[in-house]
Amino acid sequence: MIRSDQTPESGAPLDPKVIAELDQLDAALRGEAVTDEALAQLVRDVQAQAPEMPTALRTQLNEDVAAGFPRFGKAGADRAERRPTATKAPRVGWRVFGGMAAVATVCCVMVVGLATMDGDDSYTTSSESLPELAAARPSGPSDSASPQSADPAAPDLERSSRDGSTGSGSSGAAAPSELDQASGALDSATTQKLKPSTATPASGRRRVEQSVEMSVRVKSGGLDEAAGKVGDITRRAGGFVADSEVSMRTRGAGSATFTLQVASSKLDAAIGSLSDLGTVTRQDQQSVDITSSFDTANQRLGDAKAVRKALLRSLDKADSAGAIAALRTRIADNRKTIAGLESEILQLDRRTNLTTIGLSLNAPSGDAPSGDDDGRWTIGDALGDAGSVLGTVGGVLIVAIAVLLPFALIGGLGWSVYLVRRKRARDGALD
Amino acid sequence: MSETLSATMARTRPPTLEFDALYRTACADVYAYVRSLVGDAATADDVTAQAFERAYRKRRSFDARRGTPRQWLFTIARNASLDELRRRKRAATPLADAGVKVAAPAASTEADDRADAVRAAIASLPPRERDLIALKFYAGLSNAEIGATLGISETNAGTRVHRALSSLREACS
Numbered sequence: 001m002i003r004s005d006q007t008p009e010s011g012a013p014l015d016p017k018v019i020a021e022l023d024q025l026d027a028a029l030r031g032e033a034v035t036d037e038a039l040a041q042l043v044r045d046v047q048a049q050a051p052e053m054p055t056a057l058r059t060q061l062n063e064d065v066a067a068g069f070p071r072f073g074k075a076g077a078d079r080a081e082r083r084p085t086a087t088k089a090p091r092v093g094w095r096v097f098g099g100m101a102a103v104a105t106v107c108c109v110m111v112v113g114l115a116t117m118d119g120d121d122s123y124t125t126s127s128e129s130l131p132e133l134a135a136a137r138p139s140g141p142s143d144s145a146s147p148q149s150a151d152p153a154a155p156d157l158e159r160s161s162r163d164g165s166t167g168s169g170s171s172g173a174a175a176p177s178e179l180d181q182a183s184g185a186l187d188s189a190t191t192q193k194l195k196p197s198t199a200t201p202a203s204g205r206r207r208v209e210q211s212v213e214m215s216v217r218v219k220s221g222g223l224d225e226a227a228g229k230v231g232d233i234t235r236r237a238g239g240f241v242a243d244s245e246v247s248m249r250t251r252g253a254g255s256a257t258f259t260l261q262v263a264s265s266k267l268d269a270a271i272g273s274l275s276d277l278g279t280v281t282r283q284d285q286q287s288v289d290i291t292s293s294f295d296t297a298n299q300r301l302g303d304a305k306a307v308r309k310a311l312l313r314s315l316d317k318a319d320s321a322g323a324i325a326a327l328r329t330r331i332a333d334n335r336k337t338i339a340g341l342e343s344e345i346l347q348l349d350r351r352t353n354l355t356t357i358g359l360s361l362n363a364p365s366g367d368a369p370s371g372d373d374d375g376r377w378t379i380g381d382a383l384g385d386a387g388s389v390l391g392t393v394g395g396v397l398i399v400a401i402a403v404l405l406p407f408a409l410i411g412g413l414g415w416s417v418y419l420v421r422r423k424r425a426r427d428g429a430l431d
Numbered sequence: 432m433s434e435t436l437s438a439t440m441a442r443t444r445p446p447t448l449e450f451d452a453l454y455r456t457a458c459a460d461v462y463a464y465v466r467s468l469v470g471d472a473a474t475a476d477d478v479t480a481q482a483f484e485r486a487y488r489k490r491r492s493f494d495a496r497r498g499t500p501r502q503w504l505f506t507i508a509r510n511a512s513l514d515e516l517r518r519r520k521r522a523a524t525p526l527a528d529a530g531v532k533v534a535a536p537a538a539s540t541e542a543d544d545r546a547d548a549v550r551a552a553i554a555s556l557p558p559r560e561r562d563l564i565a566l567k568f569y570a571g572l573s574n575a576e577i578g579a580t581l582g583i584s585e586t587n588a589g590t591r592v593h594r595a596l597s598s599l600r601e602a603c604s
Contacts, residue, residue: 013586014586014589014590014593018589018590018593019589021593021596022574022589022592022593025567025592025596026573029567029568029571038600039600042549042599042600042603043568045545045546045549045603046549046553046564046568046599047568047569048546048549049546049549049550049553050460050463050568050569051462051463051466051467051472051475052459052462052463053458053459053462053463053479054472054476057462057476057479057480058458058459060480061454061458061479061480061483064480064483064484065450065451065454065483065487068487069483069484069487069488423582425517426510426513426514426517427513428517429513429514429516429517430468430513430516430558430559430562431558431559
């Protein structure tokens, strides 16, 4: 890139005569005697033409050098003041940048490491009853075991069943005694109708909603086969796969997540079959007692049906058009209430009959230990995890370099171009 | 730390620049060189001071493996001079116009005539050759140092110096 202007002989060795003359010149410049007296005289004459440094400038420079250039004119003073920090600032900046880069690297390694490890191999089972869950988490109306909160119309119905009236109607068609009897009669009828899904408090049957979270480590390369078995196991358990996601990586590694719905009655069998897919590294089972919600809904349904029966009787006895119209309106409202309660009971029934299983399958890479171990975190596991983390970090670094390299090349090229242009511009100042 | 290791580290550590000593030995030569490039005295004063200020500021970046302190200092001075020339958009004032010499006596002597001839000969040189003459005669740099200053090889520098010297001798004859 350096311009070899006017020097066609730049690559060739110098002529011995030229070398001799240059040696003579150097000797004359050093004040030594030379054979070429004309050259010696020329040297003396040219050196005699050397501009002499003004005394004022020398004095000022002496002071500046002694004081570390605090002056250097007005602008120079400012520059001199800024200079120490200006020269140190980049170093401090690099230190800060280096520290931040180190912290970021450590954080990345930790995050990647935690993400790489397949759980903590702990096997936990928890069972929570409704009161604890109600206090610990926000839940739906049916989970809250609040009889009144499930249906806005419920207070009205409860009140109407006690008062023998469903509203403020003035017909007074239904007497309290009639409503009580109707309620008793309809209660048994409702129980018969919803027999498969109901368990009244009298029966003493518990209604429990269950959910299970499982993590299973399968052998390297066995993820595909295990994922296929999950569907079979779910079907055998009277359920279905609600959601699934399978991700395959290199060297037999991969992961899969499933959301399964299985019959609660076959939950134990399903868990057993899923556990056989590999090594269970985590299992979390939760049970929520919704018996009170179920009983309350049934009770309210019975009351509503009793009210309906009483209203129908009152309708038979009504003789005025206004009373008939009012009763029909209340009967229509009552019908909606009954339909809502029946739907709620069916929903609760479904929640107890089906159990949700959140299943996670993980297959390590071929280099890592297989899942057929005793579940303890060993030195081998640690080495495997460390290797995996290092591999991931190396990959991240390679990607980062691949991304940054073009910018670095462009920056370096730009800097080189800038330097060459500056040199040429300076050389051009002599033209 | 063992003595061997300390000695090894001392050998590998670049020598620090003795700025005060460099300044004392080179300040007059730097001024002469700068003035030969920029021409007028006021500008030469500023550029010389600026060159030493730059050198002082960059003294920690001096690398002895890349050249001598004197060559490093004259490179800075040359860059400062050329930057000034670029800023002022003007060519270097002929060396002979420096005007620092005392007035010639009324009666012309042979020495005065020779001095005038040399001054005129230098003034007649192209700026690049004047630059080389100044680097050689005022800065006292070797061909290798001139090559490093100009960013060319030692051989190339020798060739250019010889050519400038020949031009000067021819102009003086």
